[in-house]
Amino acid sequence: MYLFICYPKCSTCKKAKAFLDSHNISYKERNIKTENPTSKEIKQWSKKILLKKFFNTSGIIYKELSLKEKLPNMTEEEQIELLSKNGMLVKRPILITENEIILGFKEKEYEGLL
Numbered sequence: 001m002y003l004f005i006c007y008p009k010c011s012t013c014k015k016a017k018a019f020l021d022s023h024n025i026s027y028k029e030r031n032i033k034t035e036n037p038t039s040k041e042i043k044q045w046s047k048k049i050l051l052k053k054f055f056n057t058s059g060i061i062y063k064e065l066s067l068k069e070k071l072p073n074m075t076e077e078e079q080i081e082l083l084s085k086n087g088m089l090v091k092r093p094i095l096i097t098e099n100e101i102i103l104g105f106k107e108k109e110y111e112g113l114l
Helices: 011-022 039-045 060-064 067-073 076-085 107-111
Strands: 002-006 027-031 094-096 101-103
Touching: 002 011, 011 107, 039 076, 060 067
Parallel strands: 002 027
Antiparallel strands: 002 094, 094 101
16 A cells, blocks of 8 residues: 555645546555654655655745755755655655655656556
């Protein structure tokens, strides 16, 4: 069973969830706003995907905090801590399978699960 981390009000997350449901793919859903990815999880996932890709660069909080300018000067630990403190800074949805981590929703990537 996969882990699907999403924000239920997000239209991209809704599309990803609809894809999973329509293809009978089993998953456990987790709300990113109420249950942020932990620093331990992010550290583990960042071994497979560059840490900077976990940031929701189009999000309001990312822009309010001027992270485009600040991230290059932050350590990896500081970035992980920031992501683990606010799920809305994290790109979503996140789909965790046995072998991979998929950030965002692109139908072709999800089709690879079939």
